[in-house]
Amino acid sequence: MALVVMKFGGSSVADTDKIKIVAKRIIAKKKDGNKVVVVVSAPGDTTDDLLTMADKITSNPPAREMDMLLATGEMISIALLSMAIDAMGEKVISMTGPQAGIFADAVHTRARIKKINPQKIKKQISKNNIVVVAGFQALNPKGDITTLGRGGSDLTAVALAATLKADSCEIYSDVDGIYTTDPRVVKDARKISYICYDEMLEMAGSGAQVLQSRSVEIAKKFGVEIHSRSTFNENQGTIITSEEKIRRDKMETPLISGITFDKDNVKFTIIDLPDIPGLAAKIFGRVAKIGINIDVIIQSAVVNKKIDISFTASRQDMKRTRLEIDRISSELKAASVVCDDHIAKISVIGIGMKSNPGVAAQMFEILHRKGVNIEVISTSEIKISCIIDEYDVLKAVEALHKGFGLSKEN
Amino acid sequence: MALVVMKFGGSSVADTDKIKIVAKRIIAKKKDGNKVVVVVSAPGDTTDDLLTMADKITSNPPAREMDMLLATGEMISIALLSMAIDAMGEKVISMTGPQAGIFADAVHTRARIKKINPQKIKKQISKNNIVVVAGFQALNPKGDITTLGRGGSDLTAVALAATLKADSCEIYSDVDGIYTTDPRVVKDARKISYICYDEMLEMAGSGAQVLQSRSVEIAKKFGVEIHSRSTFNENQGTIITSEEKIRRDKMETPLISGITFDKDNVKFTIIDLPDIPGLAAKIFGRVAKIGINIDVIIQSAVVNKKIDISFTASRQDMKRTRLEIDRISSELKAASVVCDDHIAKISVIGIGMKSNPGVAAQMFEILHRKGVNIEVISTSEIKISCIIDEYDVLKAVEALHKGFGLSKEN
Numbered sequence: 159m160a161l162v163v164m165k166f167g168g169s170s171v172a173d174t175d176k177i178k179i180v181a182k183r184i185i186a187k188k189k190d191g192n193k194v195v196v197v198v199s200a201p202g203d204t205t206d207d208l209l210t211m212a213d214k215i216t217s218n219p220p221a222r223e224m225d226m227l228l229a230t231g232e233m234i235s236i237a238l239l240s241m242a243i244d245a246m247g248e249k250v251i252s253m254t255g256p257q258a259g260i261f262a263d264a265v266h267t268r269a270r271i272k273k274i275n276p277q278k279i280k281k282q283i284s285k286n287n288i289v290v291v292a293g294f295q296a297l298n299p300k301g302d303i304t305t306l307g308r309g310g311s312d313l314t315a316v317a318l319a320a321t322l323k324a325d326s327c328e329i330y331s332d333v334d335g336i337y338t339t340d341p342r343v344v345k346d347a348r349k350i351s352y353i354c355y356d357e358m359l360e361m362a363g364s365g366a367q368v369l370q371s372r373s374v375e376i377a378k379k380f381g382v383e384i385h386s387r388s389t390f391n392e393n394q395g396t397i398i399t400s401e402e403k404i405r406r407d408k409m410e411t412p413l414i415s416g417i418t419f420d421k422d423n424v425k426f427t428i429i430d431l432p433d434i435p436g437l438a439a440k441i442f443g444r445v446a447k448i449g450i451n452i453d454v455i456i457q458s459a460v461v462n463k464k465i466d467i468s469f470t471a472s473r474q475d476m477k478r479t480r481l482e483i484d485r486i487s488s489e490l491k492a493a494s495v496v497c498d499d500h501i502a503k504i505s506v507i508g509i510g511m512k513s514n515p516g517v518a519a520q521m522f523e524i525l526h527r528k529g530v531n532i533e534v535i536s537t538s539e540i541k542i543s544c545i546i547d548e549y550d551v552l553k554a555v556e557a558l559h560k561g562f563g564l565s566k567e568n
Numbered sequence: 569m570a571l572v573v574m575k576f577g578g579s580s581v582a583d584t585d586k587i588k589i590v591a592k593r594i595i596a597k598k599k600d601g602n603k604v605v606v607v608v609s610a611p612g613d614t615t616d617d618l619l620t621m622a623d624k625i626t627s628n629p630p631a632r633e634m635d636m637l638l639a640t641g642e643m644i645s646i647a648l649l650s651m652a653i654d655a656m657g658e659k660v661i662s663m664t665g666p667q668a669g670i671f672a673d674a675v676h677t678r679a680r681i682k683k684i685n686p687q688k689i690k691k692q693i694s695k696n697n698i699v700v701v702a703g704f705q706a707l708n709p710k711g712d713i714t715t716l717g718r719g720g721s722d723l724t725a726v727a728l729a730a731t732l733k734a735d736s737c738e739i740y741s742d743v744d745g746i747y748t749t750d751p752r753v754v755k756d757a758r759k760i761s762y763i764c765y766d767e768m769l770e771m772a773g774s775g776a777q778v779l780q781s782r783s784v785e786i787a788k789k790f791g792v793e794i795h796s797r798s799t800f801n802e803n804q805g806t807i808i809t810s811e812e813k814i815r816r817d818k819m820e821t822p823l824i825s826g827i828t829f830d831k832d833n834v835k836f837t838i839i840d841l842p843d844i845p846g847l848a849a850k851i852f853g854r855v856a857k858i859g860i861n862i863d864v865i866i867q868s869a870v871v872n873k874k875i876d877i878s879f880t881a882s883r884q885d886m887k888r889t890r891l892e893i894d895r896i897s898s899e900l901k902a903a904s905v906v907c908d909d910h911i912a913k914i915s916v917i918g919i920g921m922k923s924n925p926g927v928a929a930q931m932f933e934i935l936h937r938k939g940v941n942i943e944v945i946s947t948s949e950i951k952i953s954c955i956i957d958e959y960d961v962l963k964a965v966e967a968l969h970k971g972f973g974l975s976k977e978n
Contacts, residue, residue, distance in 0.1 A: 174624040208644070212647075212651055214584040215588065215651045216651050216652065218655070219654070219655075220650070222661075223647045223651050223654070224651075226643060226646065226662050226664075227647035227651075233639070233640045233643075234621075236636065237634070237640075238622065238625055238637065240630065241625045241637075242625045242626065244629070244633070245629075257711065257712075301667065
């Protein structure tokens, strides 16, 4: 008898009709002869509604109270979903994150799972119950409720699948799986059948929003195979698994798996910095200290003992970044700071490029032919990212998607 | 330094503006030199909204899941209220019922508090924190969240006040205190300054909805003095305390403290039952078994070895009661069952009537003079209730209120 972890996102439980659809789906899985553990997010806009309420009260709420507030969303989901499953005649029990034995560190609003004690879940499974667990939440060492950050329900699902040694981990949402690029933007986008963890990580980190990065990291670490699929149809989705498994099962891996784009970035350039040792460490140490994540960094060649440094940061951190960079710039006696918020990052991702050095050149050539200007380039072993003007995004993504042959079945 | 328990009802925290008003009020109490423990209900219509959602899923939800669902309402309140207090610069910590050490029995949706372990609250008080506790909820022996039934937040407040040996227990709502009758119905209704536990119990059990009966029982048992007052003004409210204390402080107690009415009843009459021994026990034992509370019972004299039995039950139980009574009636070969849902119960309540036997006669005389027909009468030591036609309620209440001199200050 197989053990399946099924995770349903907020849009899958947005209203009572959808909750009933989800309940049917879970029961079908049980009737197929599986033991089933379900992880569920807060219904639809609940989390946003709660955040709006908090924001009306204070712009700076204590993190502990924020977690107390946000944890209610998933509790509503587990209770309603369990009622629906019970009403359809199957044995079911709901559990909050703390009740399910999920323990996290003491960092509120973005805690990390430290340990899962699966005894209570196992006991309920052995009683033939479907177990419905609240995603996104855990108990910290003080006995307080804590939350795992946005997308934390994916993490709950993967961590439970790892701890329970589940036979599969199915992550349901309102999309069919992982696509070669955003199907809302490029009509030709094609669903990917298999993608390896590292590619998925690069895609999640470059704008694809189907899966949360940390959950993919945990899946990779513990070898949990994820099936990303739709709540509302029976189509096969995308399997996220190890590179080895994909290589073993298929003759060749594709050169490129997907194209992502991300408009959530702004670019800062500090002009005419003195070329002193440890300059980058000094600047980015200061920025890291105030909790700002930097993405692409590029440093110009030295001209007259002066250099320029450019980097991109998240749009939502723009004001705070600007303040800190202005301060650093005046301390270091740089000439000026320029901020460009009309940029976008497009990335080409594929494990195939490890053994195929021509991909970068091919990408630049495709963009050049379309008249797209590249401002900054950054590469990893399996990804090439370019910062371009945000107005060129659609043109660039379509050209790359076609140029790398992603529209055809590989 | 006094310890004050302050309880705020759902209408007091219905929106973020009201939550801020409540936060200010709590901080003022703290700044007056008190230690403060706050108990709070779910915001406004939250509980009803949650019930509506559950009802869309199933008409028969598992009680455990219902409690999981309903407990979220108070968690939202404690989180938002704590944020508001924190934003105004006072130290505060929120606690769910389970976190506050409130343990109940295993009966879901109407659990009884078994034990309170106040260590965690005391520790936070000693750290100079305002402690904000979720009302209405507790932990049961299985480690599940359970709820204390409607109005359960009052119970939480009084039980905490008793356990913590609080110097006062203030119950805030959108009304100024306890009135001689419903001020929305009778313009002349007057706020009562002092009322004893037993009178309050009779009033709560007869239609006055300001305080939950069980909380008054607990207050009486542990000698907790309750101050029922408004969230939105500084007026002195009503003190609910012991008869002894009222007698000690005042020369005389009033004959009558209040008039209540309750339209939430239906009357059943089983006609021509055989006069067999244990008849009433048989009927009401069966009704009690399916969880239906019976209020007034009246049995006719025996005529031709046949008797009639009438009783009233809550309107919401009407269908279930009817089914069971029809069954019993046919088993016992009674002639028929009549159900009247156009009735109301009016009650006259006062400890003064213990030593004054003329009250009942006075009540009947007042009603008679107004042309109000009395269908059933039931009395206790400090209460006389009459079942009348519901269309006569307003006329009856006004006449009794005036007739017993309640409009004037006593």
